Amino acid sequence: MSNAWLSGTIIAFLAGSVGFFVVLRGSAFAAHAIPNGAFAGAAGANLVGVNPLVGLVVFALGAAFGISSLSRRTRSDVATALALVMMLALGAAFLATSNAYEPAVNALLFGEILGVSSSELLPVAILAVVCALGLSFLYRPLLLSSISSDLAVAQGINVQFIDAAFLVVVALSSALAVPVVGALLTFSLMIGPPAAARIVASVPHRALALSVVFSMLTLWAAVASSYWTNLPIGFFVGTISAGVYLSARGWSFVQSRRLLRALL
Amino acid sequence: MHVLFEPGLFSNATVRTALVLGALVSIVSGVVGIFTVLRGQSFAGHALTDVATAGGAGASLAAVSPLLGFIGGAVIGAGAMDAIGVQRVKNRDVATGVVLGAATGLAALFLYLITLQTTTTGSTQSILFGSVFTVASSTLPDALVLGALVLVGLGMIRRPLLMSSISPELAAARGVRLRLVGIIFMVMLAVAVGLSAIVIGSILSTALLIGPPASALRVSTRLSRAIVLACAFGVGATWLGIVFAYDSYYWFGAGHGLPVSFFVVADVFIEFVLVSFVAARRQRVLTSPAPVTSRQHVEWV
Amino acid sequence: MAGPDLLEVVDVDVALSGRMVLRDVNFRIDHGEFTGLIGSNGAGKTTLLRVLLGLQEVEHGRVLVHGEPLSRSNSSVGYVPQKVLFETDVPVRVRDFVALGIDGHRFGLARRSRHTYERVDEILESVEATPFANRRIGSLSGGEQQRVLIAHALVSKPELLLLDEPLANLDPGSAQEIIQLLDSVVTNQHVAILLSAHEMNPLLPVMDRVVYVANGRVASGTTDEVVQPEVLSALYGHHVDVLQVHGRVLVLAGDEGAGVSPVANHPAVVVD
Numbered sequence: 001m002s003n004a005w006l007s008g009t010i011i012a013f014l015a016g017s018v019g020f021f022v023v024l025r026g027s028a029f030a031a032h033a034i035p036n037g038a039f040a041g042a043a044g045a046n047l048v049g050v051n052p053l054v055g056l057v058v059f060a061l062g063a064a065f066g067i068s069s070l071s072r073r074t075r076s077d078v079a080t081a082l083a084l085v086m087m088l089a090l091g092a093a094f095l096a097t098s099n100a101y102e103p104a105v106n107a108l109l110f111g112e113i114l115g116v117s118s119s120e121l122l123p124v125a126i127l128a129v130v131c132a133l134g135l136s137f138l139y140r141p142l143l144l145s146s147i148s149s150d151l152a153v154a155q156g157i158n159v160q161f162i163d164a165a166f167l168v169v170v171a172l173s174s175a176l177a178v179p180v181v182g183a184l185l186t187f188s189l190m191i192g193p194p195a196a197a198r199i200v201a202s203v204p205h206r207a208l209a210l211s212v213v214f215s216m217l218t219l220w221a222a223v224a225s226s227y228w229t230n231l232p233i234g235f236f237v238g239t240i241s242a243g244v245y246l247s248a249r250g251w252s253f254v255q256s257r258r259l260l261r262a263l264l
Numbered sequence: 265m266h267v268l269f270e271p272g273l274f275s276n277a278t279v280r281t282a283l284v285l286g287a288l289v290s291i292v293s294g295v296v297g298i299f300t301v302l303r304g305q306s307f308a309g310h311a312l313t314d315v316a317t318a319g320g321a322g323a324s325l326a327a328v329s330p331l332l333g334f335i336g337g338a339v340i341g342a343g344a345m346d347a348i349g350v351q352r353v354k355n356r357d358v359a360t361g362v363v364l365g366a367a368t369g370l371a372a373l374f375l376y377l378i379t380l381q382t383t384t385t386g387s388t389q390s391i392l393f394g395s396v397f398t399v400a401s402s403t404l405p406d407a408l409v410l411g412a413l414v415l416v417g418l419g420m421i422r423r424p425l426l427m428s429s430i431s432p433e434l435a436a437a438r439g440v441r442l443r444l445v446g447i448i449f450m451v452m453l454a455v456a457v458g459l460s461a462i463v464i465g466s467i468l469s470t471a472l473l474i475g476p477p478a479s480a481l482r483v484s485t486r487l488s489r490a491i492v493l494a495c496a497f498g499v500g501a502t503w504l505g506i507v508f509a510y511d512s513y514y515w516f517g518a519g520h521g522l523p524v525s526f527f528v529v530a531d532v533f534i535e536f537v538l539v540s541f542v543a544a545r546r547q548r549v550l551t552s553p554a555p556v557t558s559r560q561h562v563e564w565v
Numbered sequence: 566m567a568g569p570d571l572l573e574v575v576d577v578d579v580a581l582s583g584r585m586v587l588r589d590v591n592f593r594i595d596h597g598e599f600t601g602l603i604g605s606n607g608a609g610k611t612t613l614l615r616v617l618l619g620l621q622e623v624e625h626g627r628v629l630v631h632g633e634p635l636s637r638s639n640s641s642v643g644y645v646p647q648k649v650l651f652e653t654d655v656p657v658r659v660r661d662f663v664a665l666g667i668d669g670h671r672f673g674l675a676r677r678s679r680h681t682y683e684r685v686d687e688i689l690e691s692v693e694a695t696p697f698a699n700r701r702i703g704s705l706s707g708g709e710q711q712r713v714l715i716a717h718a719l720v721s722k723p724e725l726l727l728l729d730e731p732l733a734n735l736d737p738g739s740a741q742e743i744i745q746l747l748d749s750v751v752t753n754q755h756v757a758i759l760l761s762a763h764e765m766n767p768l769l770p771v772m773d774r775v776v777y778v779a780n781g782r783v784a785s786g787t788t789d790e791v792v793q794p795e796v797l798s799a800l801y802g803h804h805v806d807v808l809q810v811h812g813r814v815l816v817l818a819g820d821e822g823a824g825v826s827p828v829a830n831h832p833a834v835v836v837d
Contacts, residue, residue: 024655028361029307073540077306078478082533084310085471089529092393092467093522102379109392110372136674144669147649147657147702151717154618154644155670184314185372188365195358198656202701207656232376238369242362249348355652 001227007116007180008219010128012189014173015181016197016215017135019190020208021166023198024146029077030067032187033084035174037063039183040091042108047098053123056175063087064171068164110234111182113226124176131176134169142166143204181219185234192241193218196248214244281401282506282524289460290472290498292411295418296456297477297498298491299449302429306474308345311360312454313469315341315367316461317392321374325381331406335458341367342454346447393465393525407459414456421448426487464502468525472498475532479539501531570629571596571641571725571757572617577626579612585781586612590626592776592785594725594759599751601768602761604778610761613778614727617759618644630725643723643756645714647730651703659705659713660685660698666717684720691753692716692746708739712746719750726750728760732767740767747771765792766813792816 022031041059045052063083070079095105107115116124135142145152145159152159177186193214194207201207222236274280300309319337323330341363348359418425424445427435436442460469476497477490484490505528512521570593577590587609594600604610615621617628619635628635630642651657664677664685689695692712697705705713711731718726728747732740748771751758762768765775769788776785777792779800784791791797792814797805801818808815 023358026357028357029310032307032310032361032364073544074478074482074536075301075304077304078301078474081306081310081470081474082478082536085467085475085529086533088393088467089471089523089526093526096521096523096526106375106379110375137672139674140665140669140671143657144665147651147655147662147665148646150646150649151644152669153620155666155721156640157670182372184368185365187361188369191358191361192365195362195654198654202656202658202699204657204661232372234372235369235376238365238367238372242366242369245358245362355654 001114003116003118003121004113004180004223004227005220007121007124008113008223009216010125011173011177011180012216012219013212014128014131015177015186015189015219016193016212017132017208018170018173019194019215020197020211021135021142021146022170022190023194024143025166027170028187028191029080030064031170031174031190033067033080033087034060034063034171035178035183035186036084036087036091037061037066037171038175038178038186039108040087040094041175042178042183043091043094043098043100046100046104047094052179053120053175056178057127057172059087060171060175060178061168064167068167106232107182108178109182109184110232111180111185111226111237113180113223113233115179115181120179127172127176131169131172134165138162138165138169180233181237182232182234185237188238188241189215189218192245196244199248199252218244276510277401279506279510281404283503285404285407285463286502286506286528287499288407288411289463290476290502291495292414292456293460293469293472294476294480294494294498295415295491296453297473298480298487298494299418299425299429300453300473301477301481302426303449305453307357307360308450309453309457309473310470311345311364311367312338312341312457313461313466313473314364314371316454316458316469317466318367318371318374319458320462321371321378325374325377331403331410331458331462334462335410335455337367338454338458338461339451342447342450346450393467393523403463407463410455410459414452414459417448417452421445425449464528465525468528471525471529471532472502475529475536476501479532479536482536482539482543497532497535501528501535504528504531570594571631572759573629573632574617575627575629577616577628578624579609579616579621580624581612585624587778587783588781590783592783594757594774596724596757597751597755598757598773599748599771600757600759600774600776601765601772602759602776602778603763603765603768604761605763608778609781610763610778611729613776613783614729614759614761617727618642640721641724643718643721643726645711645718645726645728645731648707648710648734649714651701651705651710653701653703655701655703657702658699659694659702659716660689662702662713663688663716663720666720688716688720691750692719707734708742711735711739711743715743715746715750719754719756723756725757725759728758730761730763732762732764737767744768744771769812769814 019031022028038056038060041055041057042052044059045055066083067076067080070083073079141152141157141162144155145157145162149159152162174186177189181189194211197210197214198207201210218237218240221240222233225231225236226233297309300306316334316338319340320330320334322337323333345359345363348355348362424435424440427438428440428442428445432442457469457473460472464472477494479497480490480493484493505524508527509521509524512527515521572594574590574592577587578585579587579590590613602610602613612621616623617635619639630639664681667681667684668677686695689698692715694709694712694716697709702710702713715726731743735743744767747758747760750756759776760768765772772788774786775788775791776783777797777800779797780802782800784796784800792807794805794807797807797816803818806817808817
């Protein structure tokens with residue numbers, strides 16, 4: 001069980017940090033599509049008999065770069081949709097061929113608290129550190145180019161490099177999160193809590209820190225609930241993330257009402 | 265020829281039903297999809313397929329008509345997205361993402377509860393990935409009616425819909441009620457998506473909603489032509505996919521084939537890549553002096 | 566012997582999608598000059614600005630900054646885009662945004678020095694943005710945002726500031742304020758300004774020089790030199806009249822008399 005807490009914390013830390021930028025850049029759809037790549041990778045790895053982490057990482061990166069190269073031919077939301085369905089279809093094909101058991105499929109899609117075993121904990125932790133270092137390195141140019149790529153270019157930032165590097169971090173983080181949170185719900189952790197955080201905090205580094213805090217709280221609540229009720233963790237991640245976001249929206253609504261009343 | 269059309273393909277009743285249902289769904293998706301792509305609502309369209317899935321799973325759990333579940337779920341999802349703010353560009357991403365997350369979470373719950381209830385395995389896979397081969401032919405009449413409803417509904421609002429999709433400011437200036445048109449479209453989208461999801465499964469739903477229309481819009485800027493092309497691309501991909509899926513049982517032997525969804529999606533994907541190549545080569549030949557805008561430039565029809 | 570000008574554009578031709586849009590462009594900008602880049606919409610002002618920013622290739626000619634060829638994103642040149650769309654939820658305050666103008670391109674996490682914070686406060690003060698320095702960038706009005714964008718560009722101490730139609734979306738009152746602000750920036754901070762606009766009248770009091778774009782060609786010089794019927798007629802390729810009314814300028818096409826004409830994209834009519 002301690003595996004669950006440890007891996008969950010690592011995953012939530014990454015999801016919250018990455019999610020801060022995902023929401024800033026309006027890339028929620030890509031954040032939803034990339035983990036599906038990881039799903040196909042895990043199914044493929046299972047079929048071929050390779051370490052699932054390899055499959056997860058390789059296909060997540062593939063999905064990320066597939067999206068960015070397709071985006072050059074067409075609008076980005078179409079590119080993302082196409083990449084997403086192609087990955088899911090591939091995953092379905094791999095699963096059909098390998099005759100995977102239903103519980104395994106469900107775990108991959110909707111999460112499994114014990115999705116990361118003790119032996120996998122070290123590589124996961126290392127990759128997580130790599131992602132965290134990457135984000136720290138990219139922080140300022142990433143922030144500026146996410147707010148306005150025109151201004152970033154004018155200031156000499158190589159926006160293409162920043163975009164590509166960020167995609168790599170998103171792909172790696174997704175690959176790490178999928179075994180625990182599930183391919184279909186990983187993005188939830190990257191959207192709801194960060195979106196809530198930025199409603200509450202108006203300074204960049206504070207909003208980032210709060211994103212991480214909210215993500216962690218969400219995941220811990222989900223792990224605990226899943227453990228006690230035996231219901232899938234994905235259910236809790238999806239609904240609690242939505243709840244966190246709606247609460248923040250509600251709070252902000254109340255604040256603006258109070259302000260209005262104070263002014264009148 | 266024999267390799268392509270394995271023995272018994274056309275005499276097989278399941279296959280015949282599949283072909284008809286597949287064509288129906290492709291046509292409805294093609295028409296709705298053109299507007300979805302033009303409005304930049306691909307994410308919302310995809311989100312609705314997952315919401316429909318949750319609805320379908322819930323209906324299955326409650327032993328209610330699955331059709332009602334899929335479509336009802338999608339419509340409720342559309343309402344939720346509108347409430348949180350999908351129509352305004354700001355917050356659109358987050359709104360869609362949050363609804364999608366909650367709905368998928370619910371789907372996870374329902375599917376788990378279903379596995380507790382029944383002894384049959386593979387319900388997750390069938391609901392999510394679906395198979396046009398497993399849909400009962402009794403669904404056909406309902407599907408036809410619903411499909412027709414969507415097409416008629418879209419037909420009735422087609423001018424304000426097109427105007428508001430291409431240029432909301434211009435449409436508003438001409439008195440189009442943007443919010444109303446938006447909501448009607450979302451409901452039509454929800455119904456179309458729900459229908460697709462129950463017939464061909466979630467992944468396929470999105471693929472047929474976005475892929476063929478995107479391909480069509482790459483080659484044609486006349487709306488009527490684009491719609492026809494989108495339907496043609498969709499039906500083509502679906503039928504090819506069905507044929508290949510049927511054949512794959514023979515290719516691999518031992519009654520073990522690849523899912524229909526895989527073949528259809530691959531077809532849609534390849535279609536798109538091919539069409540993009542053709543379009544790119546055409547563009548190099550004609551130099552267009554017009555500036556490139558992010559919204560497609562579509563003529564009035 | 567005078568040193569090289571701050572900016573020199575020599576014999577530049579620019580093509581977009583195989584079509585020549587600007588031909589034979591020659592002008593120079595000196596330190597501390599306020600120059601207006603005037604032309605109707607679609608005349609090529611933005612294209613020219615992109616050339617100066619190193620974002621657009623030229624078919625012919627060269628652009629020199631301090632006598633050296635332009636390299637992409639030169640640090641002596643600051644840029645203020647027309648309008649940036651910020652969502653209201655974006656968790657970045659005005660002062661954070663301006664600070665990014667100093668170090669936004671640096672990798673790694675390093676604590677900002679006190680000097681940086683002081684510089685940010687100083688610049689915010691100079692553009693009169695201090696009252697809303699702690700507000701989110703997504704909550705600003707058009708005029709407020711314009712000031713903040715200017716501050717962001719100025720904070721790294723450029724020698725030349727390029728502004729892309731900063732007055733286009735502003736009401737006349739706000740436009741006047743921005744013009745006054747820019748004039749004081751030129752005077753107090755010794756920054757040269759090149760500002761594009763489709764209407765030149767608001768700028769007449771502050772402009773030192775004009776770069777007038779029409780018909781794919783450019784005429785440059787002082788306002789009096791350029792805004793003359795002969796010069797503009799040569800530029801447009803057909804007869805053009807110039808009226809001066811109470812210190813404002815009205816540019817009219819041909820002998821067809823007043824009325825709609827291609828030239829009258831210039832809504833230059835402000836008669837007292």
